[in-house]
Amino acid sequence: MIPFQAWVESTGSLSYVSNPSVIFHQESIISHEKIKLASGADVPSVGLGFWKIDRAVAADVVQSSIDVGYRHFDAACDYGNEAEVGQGLAAAISSGKVRRHELWVTSKLWNTYHRGEHVRQAVKRSLADLRFDYLDLYLVHFPISLAFVPFEHRYPPGWFYDPKATSPAMKSDLVPIRETWEAMQELVREGLVREIGVSNFGTSLLRDLMSYATIPPAVLQIELHPFLTQEKLLRFCQESSIAVTGFSPLGAESYFSINMAKPDEGVITLPIVQSIAAKYKRSAAQVVLRWGVQRGTAIVPKTSNLERLRENLALFDFELTAEEMKTISGLNQNRRFNDPGDFAEAAFNTFFPIYE
Numbered sequence: 001m002i003p004f005q006a007w008v009e010s011t012g013s014l015s016y017v018s019n020p021s022v023i024f025h026q027e028s029i030i031s032h033e034k035i036k037l038a039s040g041a042d043v044p045s046v047g048l049g050f051w052k053i054d055r056a057v058a059a060d061v062v063q064s065s066i067d068v069g070y071r072h073f074d075a076a077c078d079y080g081n082e083a084e085v086g087q088g089l090a091a092a093i094s095s096g097k098v099r100r101h102e103l104w105v106t107s108k109l110w111n112t113y114h115r116g117e118h119v120r121q122a123v124k125r126s127l128a129d130l131r132f133d134y135l136d137l138y139l140v141h142f143p144i145s146l147a148f149v150p151f152e153h154r155y156p157p158g159w160f161y162d163p164k165a166t167s168p169a170m171k172s173d174l175v176p177i178r179e180t181w182e183a184m185q186e187l188v189r190e191g192l193v194r195e196i197g198v199s200n201f202g203t204s205l206l207r208d209l210m211s212y213a214t215i216p217p218a219v220l221q222i223e224l225h226p227f228l229t230q231e232k233l234l235r236f237c238q239e240s241s242i243a244v245t246g247f248s249p250l251g252a253e254s255y256f257s258i259n260m261a262k263p264d265e266g267v268i269t270l271p272i273v274q275s276i277a278a279k280y281k282r283s284a285a286q287v288v289l290r291w292g293v294q295r296g297t298a299i300v301p302k303t304s305n306l307e308r309l310r311e312n313l314a315l316f317d318f319e320l321t322a323e324e325m326k327t328i329s330g331l332n333q334n335r336r337f338n339d340p341g342d343f344a345e346a347a348f349n350t351f352f353p354i355y356e
């Protein structure tokens with residue numbers, strides 16, 4: 001095992017860590033193939049994200065990803081493809097390629113289901129679609145509560161309260177996060193989910209949540225890439241034994257096609273990233289993803305392309321130097337591509353900031 005200080009020096013970006021006892025990635029220090037949750041559960045540090053994976057190909061993508069070695073899957077009600085993801089997972093399990101307990105499957109509670117009485121219904125629907133009797137991790141997708149849309153009325157409900165209205169918009173419903181979290185805790189007690197966590201939360205909301213949680217959040221999922229490094233939030237999570245998963249780990253790549261990133265905002269096209277990639281004979285995407293796992297977070301890159309599935313998982317036979325880690329972290333611009341304060345107004349006619 002590498003001594004704590006050596007690890008900090010070798011990763012560079014974690015040099016802010018002051019208390020070795022809060023590190024829950026110890027046994028993965030060398031390879032970073034897994035992260036450990038406070039409960040002791042191991043999670044593969046690279047998972048496959050399902051946002052914007054077409055329903056028509058989702059089941060096949062799941063099967064191909066299992067063939068190339070993925071065991072961690074990041075799904076959500078809102079992605080609209082959980083039934084197809086479930087179909088692919090069920091086929092892989094029934095063909096004997098993999099067993100349920102070897103998988104780590106995450107889903108997320110949608111914004112319209114924050115009321116205590118809807119949380120169980122929401123997880124039951126995700127479980128039915130995924131064809132499982134338990135989830136490994138269930139996250140509150142956003143600290144945004146919207147008016148309930150009955151399951152039989154529209155599923156997944158999306159952001160608009162009534163998409164057919166003359167001027168469709170989001171409809172807020174002010175539900176205390178405590179009410180939602182207490183219902184999430186019940187899911188653990190009932191055995192429907194093994195771990196619970198949150199997504200798109202900051203330190204203030206986490207502190208408040210931890211003031212009453214009897215089951216603290218195991219995981220925080222947030223946007224993380226070289227243009228949004230969020231060191232203070234990572235440090236806070238480390239000191240609070242909350243593991244972190246980074247979404248959109250490739251930065252702007254996910255956002256070009258939906259006009260949420262400008263053409264010149266790419267991370268993987270940056271000359272410095274490309275030159276590090278050339279040194280290791282790796283792709284620029286692999287360098288950025290390696291930076292993500294090497295700083296101790298899990299990542300959930302999305303692709304439906306077989307070559308990229310392999311590429312995005314092949315991160316464990318090279319290591320960036322402390323200097324390279326620092327250089328990549330130094331690209332930070334606090335650029336958040338996935339910001340409800342912008343997209344809710346642009347796409348859903350509703351001003352809905354959450355970070356300000």
Ligand SMILES: NC(=O)c1ccc[n+]([C@@H]2O[C@H](COP(=O)([O-])OP(=O)(O)OC[C@H]3O[C@@H](n4cnc5c(N)ncnc54)[C@H](OP(=O)(O)O)[C@@H]3O)[C@@H](O)[C@H]2O)c1
Nearest residue numbers: 049050051074199247248249250253254285301302303304
């Ligand atoms: N909790 C939340 O609020 C939240 C928000 C956003 C995302 N997420 C989760 O995080 C996952 C990942 O985030 P994301 O999908 O936004 O972004 P991402 O994984 O960083 O980027 C996906 C984009 O990059 C392309 N890509 C993938 N691998 C590549 C490679 N090796 N080289 C070049 N391009 C590559 C993909 O295209 P192809 O598919 O064509 O390969 C796609 O356009 C999501 O799928 C979802 O599960 C969660």
